[in-house]
Amino acid sequence: MEGGEGVGRTPDPSRKVFGRAAVVTRGGLPEDVVASVERNALLNALRHDGKAEVGAVISKVIGDYPELRTSAKEVTRAVEERVREVNAMTVENQRALLRERYPEADIAPREREEGRIGLPPLPNVKGALAFRLPPEPSGFMHIGHGMAFTINSVYAERYNGKLWLRFEDTNPRKVEPRYYESFREGSRWLGIKWDYEKSVSSDLEILYEYGQKLLSEGNAYACGCDEAKVKKLRFSGTACEHRGQSFEKNLEIWNGMISKKYGEGEYVIRVRGEMKSLDYSLRDPNIFRVIEHPHPLTGSRYSIWPTYDFEVVVEDELCKITHVLRSSEFHLELQELIRTLLAFQPVTVLQFSRFNFKGTPVSKRLLRPLVEKKLVGGWDDPRMPTIEGVKRRGILPESIKQFTLQVGYTKTEHEYDWSLLFAVNRKLLDPLSKRLMFVPDPIALHVKDAPSKEARIPYHPEKDLGSRTIETSGFFFVPNLDALGMKPGTVVRLIELYNVQVLGKKANLITAQFHSAEVIQDIPKIQWVTDLKTKLKVLEPGPLYNEDGSVNRKSLVTTKGLVEESFRDLSLGQIIQFLRYGFCRVDSRDTCVLAHK
Ligand SMILES: [Zn+2]
Structure with missing residues (x-):
């Protein structure tokens, strides 16, 4: 004190x-x-x-x-x-x-107790609450989505509210069927349970009705100016000649758009905002445009598509959303304007900053070129921040949830360090993971007078995860890195076996003498394997981008080595700890991915 x-x-x-x-x-x-x-x-x-x-x-x-x-x-x-x-x-x-x-x-x-650290109570919690997960299926689900979804899901559970999974799929040029599935699978993997699911593309006719309502009430108009002109006029805060045209004229053009009389770029529908507003998004933005491109769900049936800011307001009303918790990157004022013009119920909006990780952007703009130029193995490469990527790396869904709850939601833009997530993951993995021996860059070790042993070694020092028996004679392989410190006379312990004293070292062989059996404190303890039978590659993922923003060309290091035979008993996807090396996920029969130390 x-x-x-x-x-x-x-x-x-x-x-x-x-x-x-x-x-x-x-x-x-x-x-x-x-x-x-x-x-x-x-x-x-x-x-x-x-x-x-x-x-x-x-x-x-x-x-x-x-x-x-x-x-x-x-x-x-x-x-x-x-x-x-x-x-x-x-x-x-x-x-x-x-x-x-x-x-x-x-x-x-x-x-x-309930694992809700970091998420404060919500305001305006009267009545039945509803939340939504609103992915645009234009890319694979990534960890940032996962964290934002977790926040919504935890609140929905906490307040006994309903949760929507709603695909914001109103740009047919960007959406693809595989992306819808990526969000469903990723959300399921994270343990998120949603009550309802819909695709906004299935509501187009309802969205048209609301568009028509704005047009009939004089709150929107059809504009035939070209893009360059609109840009210029919006910049100078000047209305175009279409802003003042009669609503009969507006409806006539609108009907022409619906009946496909007008093609892409001929007309757009703009909401009547405030042409001199300091908030540029309020300067009569588009709310509908023609996109002549088939949609994965509705084919070529529709060609007028609402913009995000318009559809999201209508959809929140249709889904009776009460609380919107999302990253702060959209046009709140504009959505508020549309909501007011359509006389919809207010929603409580709480914003948090985007979840960014150091060296690993979640933006498609930065990730796509890496995939296209084959600098990574694909969207599920363990270096990628996609859900598939972090899963392949050995991050547990529960770790993402706990990490999200720990950092809570913050308004200040900052980058998270992967090490924080790794710390959570390590803590969860520790009691669950079998310990095995992997010898990177191996060198042979011959122990003279070594007792032949059938060593029964438990897979975990405390938890009962079973054990394996390894027969040993006097021949081993140990990490070359450890061999560097083995001067003649040095006593080291072969983990779970016995102590040996180094006699000498030739190019590819260390010779040693059996020393003693009981554990000696403060001597190096070294992992070993007995033969060359089981070879293993471990992929060590690093950051995709350097701090200066350039692509990290050394973002994946491959370490080759030998692993004990019981590795073959592991299942694909299993996460284990290689002693003195790190937590790894079994990626294939001869490859592991290092999650973290
Ligand atoms: Zn115009």
């Missing part, structure tokens, strides 16, 4: 404060109040991306000590001071300090 000395004051224990005899510390407040200030500042900061809010902390402290209401000034000063200090700390340090000083204080005891 920080004492009065710490802040340059002389404590005066005899002084009565707020009617109680107390140890007086910082700002003339009793010690327990100061503790409450600190505890609440830390708790509040941890709930809000490391930034505590003075007002919220004050009300918590006053809640703990109602008698302080008459001393708001002192409390405010103490809170302001402590919040400033707490906010200057890293989140890790805030968490550490909270644990150290207030172990009884939990970030949210009930929520922690």
Whole structure:
């Protein structure tokens, strides 16, 4: 506990404060109040991306000590001071300090139990709630989608709400059938259960009705200007001649668009926004356009397609969505305008920043060229941030969920370090993974006077994951890297076997002498295999992009080595730990992928 000395004051224990005899510390407040200030500042900061809010902390402290209401000034000063200090700390340090000083204080005891750390309560939770997962099936599902979907799914569960999987498939040029399936499969893999599913392309006629409503009420118009002209006029905030045309004329063109009298680029429907708005998205943007391209679900039946900002507002109304939790990259103001013009129910929108990972962008713009130029093995390459990629790498779905709940949702744009996700994954994998021995870059080891043994070695030091028996004579292979340190006289332990003393080393062979059986502390412990039978390649994925934004040409390292024979008993997809090497997923009969150390 920080004492009065710490802040340059002389404590005066005899002084009565707020009617109680107390140890007086910082700002003339009793010690327990100061503790409450600190505890609440830390708790509040941890709930809000490391930034505590003075007002919220004050009300918590006053809640703990109602008698302080008459001393708001002192409390405010103490809170302001402590919040400033707490906010200057890293989140890790805030968490550490909270644990150290207030172990009884939990970030949210009930929520922690239920695995909901990091997701604050939602506002406006009256009545039946509904949420949605709104993928555009124009690419494969990636970990960023997975995290955003997890947030929605956790809230839907928490509030007993309904969850929609809704494909925003209104650009037939971009959508492909395989992408729909990627989102279904990826969501299932993550354990997300949705109540309803639909494709917006199946609602086109309803969307047309709402478009027609805007046209008839004079809130939208058909514009025949070419793209360059529209761009220029929007830039200067000037209306084109079509903005003032009669609604009869607008409807006539609209019907012409529907009956395919007009082709792509001839006319668009624009919503009547505000041509001089500082928000450019409000300067009469398109809400319908002709796209002459077959759609994977509706074929060539329709050629007028709504824009995202229009359809999403209508669809949220149709699905009775109450809460929208999504990454902050869309035109909120414009959607609000459309919602108001159509007199729809309001929705609560909460935005979080996109989930980005260091060195591994999720954007298709950056990933597609890597696939096209064959710099990666495909969309499911273990270096890729796609769900297929991270799955192949050995990341558990539960790790993605826990990681999402830990980082919660934040508004500040930043890149996550993979190591944070790996730490969660490691913790989950540790009790589940068999330990096996893989010897990278092997070198032969001959042990003289070695007892012949049938070593029964458990697959896990603590958990009962079974065991295997390995027959040993005196011939082994050990990692070359370890051999470098084996000077004559060195004693090393062959893991789970016995200790040997190095006699000498020739180019491709180390000779050693049997030393002893019992474990000796503080000597190198080395993994081994007994023969050359089972060869293995391990792929070690790294970041796809360098920090300067250039493509990392060395993003995949292949390590060749030998593995113990029991490797053959593993199933494809199984994740194991190679002792002294790392957690790996069995990718094929002779290949593993390193998840992480
Ligand atoms: Zn025009």
